[in-house]
Amino acid sequence: MTAALALLRRFWPAIPVLLLALWAARLDQLRAGYRADLLAERSARQLDAANGRAALAKAEGSYATRHAQATATYADRLATREPIILHSTNTVREYAQTAAGRAVCLGADRVRGIDALDASLFAHDPARTDGSEEEVPADPN
DSSP states (O other): HHHHHHHHHHHHHHHHHHHHHHHHHHHHHHHHHHHHHHHHHHHHHHHHHHHHHHHHHHHHHHHHHHHHHHHHHHHHHHHHHHHHHHHHHHHHHHHHHHHHHHHHHHHHHHHHHHHHHHHHHHHHHTOOOOOOSSSOOOOOO
16 A cells, blocks of 8 residues: 555656546547537538529529519400400590580580589588698708
């Protein structure tokens, strides 16, 4: 036992150094593991980002295709309706030129009469404000 105590007295400074060396080795091992985990996570995130960019490009291409198809469909519908619109417009013009059409179509004096009727109907409306002929003041800003 005395021999062991003698060795302990002689080499006691080596014990903390050995413990520090073991601790440093363990830290190095942990750091290497953490670094490997970090690299694995980074590569997974890069793969996710690449997949996201590919999905975005696909969605943009799909949108462009749908937009072009919708524009073409809308143009076709307008082209289909144009003769109907022109025909109905011409029909109204031709009817307005007849005697019966002149009686039914409103002249300017009849339109003013409708405006007067509207004014008399809504004269007592509390939400209505009477307008004035004055100009609106300019914004000072």
